Amino acid sequence: MKATGFISLWTLVSLPCGPLANPAEREDVVKHAIKLHRGKGAVITQRKQWVLESCRKLSGLLRQKNVVLNKLKNAIRAVEKDAGLSDEEKLFQVHTFEIFQKELNESENSVFQAIHGLQRALQGDYKDVVNMKESSRQRLEALREAAIKEEMEYVELLAAEKHQVEALKNMQHQNKSLSMLDEILEDVRKAADRLEEEIEEHAFDDNKSVRGVNFEAVLRVEEDEANSKRNASKREVEDDLGLSMLIDSQNNQYILTKPRDSTIPRADHHFIKDIVTIGMLSLPCGWLCTTIGLPTMFGYIICGVLLGPSGLNSIKSIVQVETLGEFGVFFTLFLVGLEFSPERLRKVWKISLQGPCYMTVLMIAFGLLWGHLLQIRPTQSVFISTCLSLSSTPLVSRFLAGSVRGDKEGDIDYSSVLLGMLVMQDVQLGLFIAVMPTLIQAGVSTYSSIFKEILRILILIGQILFSLAAVFLLCLVIKTYLIGPYYRKLHTESKGNKEILILGITAFTFLMLTITELLDVSMELGCFLAGALISSQGHMVTEEIMCCIEPIRDFLAIIFFASIGLHVFPTFVIYELTVLLFLTLSVVIMKFVLAVLVLSLILPKTSQYIKWIVSAGLAQVSEFSFVLGSRARRAGIISREVYLLILSVTTLSLLLAPALWRAAIMKCVPRPERRSST
Secondary structure: OOHEEEHHHHHOOHHHHHHHOHHHHHHHHHHHHHHHHHHHOOHHHHHHHHHHHHHHHHHHHHHHHHHHHHHHHHHHHHHHOOOOOOHHHHHHHHHHHHHHHHHHHHHHHHHHHHHHEEEEEEHHOOOOHHHHHHHHHHHHHHHHHHHHHHHHHHHHHHHHHHHHHHHHHHHHHHHHOOHHHHHHHHHHHHHHHHHHHHHHHHHHHHHHOOOOOOOOEEEEEOOOHHHHOOOOOOOHHHHHHHHOOOEEOOOOOOOOOOOOOOOOOOHHHHHHHHHHHHHHHHHHHHHHHHHOOHHHHHHHHHHHHHHHOOEEEEEOOOHHHHHHHHHHHHHHHHHHHOOOHHHHHHHHHHHHHHHHHHHHHHHHHHHHHHHHHHHHHHHHHHHHHHHHHHHOOOHHHHHHHHOOOOOOOOOOOHHHHHHHOOOOOOHHHEEEEEEEHHHHHHOOHHHHHHHHHHHHHHHHHHHHHHHHHHHHHHHHHHHHHHHHHHHHHHHHHHHOOHHHHHHHHHHHHHHHHHHHOOOOOOHHHHHHHHHHHHHHHOHHEEEHHHHHHHHHHHHHHHHHHHHHHOOOOOHHHOOHHHHHHHHHHHHHHHHHHHHHHHHHOOOOOOHHHHHHHHHHHHOOOOHHHHHHHHHHHOOOOOOOOHHHHHHHHHHHHHHHHHHHHHHHHHHHHOOHHHHOOO
């Protein structure tokens, strides 16, 4: 203790020793510390004597702590050997002693952690922001760990209290005879305790040491109802905390997914209110769009805008709403596949395979060219071009829904070509999601590792092609041997009861979805193939299933399009309207022109007239660019500004799509078919 810094360190640490002294002594210690800090009224000998006395007090506390720990160990051994105590009483007393031991050890650790933190602060440079940031981060981690330990100790105290109650009950039961009802209730209580122990997962203790798990400080937001207005007990308030909302330091909001006590049913009323609100507001928005001649889907998007963060901000469970909306995509693609028979697929499979590939390559080439001129990173250019090359399958499916397309002999149906190309784009979407980690690494890689990255991408493409071959081989087996007997069994069991038919078709769709997802192909492709396989059973089967599934699809599609509106920000569009309109028109025109050029090369001469309709259907940006954009923004591939531009261009292109589609239908489709297509 010769170093002045070390003496001062112990001086400050010794201040918490005040609990042994009375308030007057504590006040004197504080005043003396202030004088020492200011260098007034303290000679060197007095200063050294004061430091020695403070250190002696701290040393005495530590010795006393060791003596108490030894006494606790002896007490635990004595309790375990005492034959006169019941098991419940032993458990309670031992648990109490262990909690006290842990409290003493944690208090000592806190003292030395404070010493270490102060020493690190004294050795640091107050002008070094990076060093202060690291010190702040370490203190924050220490506080988080301390909060977790304190909460665990509180839980252990609750458990000890429970053991104490059980011990008292056991003593009372030994001193008096129980009635038959009391014995039954006691048996039920013990069975309930065993049930809670069996179903409790200890998820916190099991995951807190897992790699990648961090301690975070969160806020717990209570319900709007004031608990002070109702005389609720503390236990009732604690029970209500299960459905509260948690907010972390990054402003992410969380809700309960699985309660600790699984025996009590719970419902997420935030999610229920969100779905009810969307359902009620979608009706007038849909009516308004129908009145002015727009598709109803834009009314549902407007509903999402009004209720989302840019509007009333009344939707609390945004992630849950988007998740439910994904089922709208699944059932939409299932019905698309139901109308898309294998015969039509066989007729246009070459065009469906070649068209999207050529268009994606051309879009990436143009993107790299413009990126080079504007000095944009290649990885960012590739990502943006790939996002913009995708088109919206649900939107075009709604355009084609229920249309009657009578083709001339030898001609190709434009709907078959369009849907085939969109399904292939969904496959490309799955491939691009698989390649995104490599694209992220390529953004920070040196030129020496470019060859390895290209090789890795080629390997991924090979894996996707192998998965596609496996999927189509499986579909061939299902179509030949399984789908016929399966549907006949469903049809037989569902006479007078449509539940079995709906459940059977839904289960088959989810099975195909799971298979394609396990094979690293997009889930949307599995839904489409499920519908195509069932359509192979004939027109009557298709009509029967469509009547059952369409109402489910329509409701879930409303949720899906409303979830798109949650990510539309009108204020940003208004601020940058000129730039966004220019970018949107450029993207739409470029996609339309590229589609016309590609289809002119791959379509037969007798079917060249459909290239205008197919190109109009592809000349917008898929809503999946929202998903890709959010992932790329989190990964650092694109900036916040580029992400907002992608969202806005996607939204405006979807708004322009109906006008372009109607113009193409008016130009190319004969009048009788035009009415059914629009």
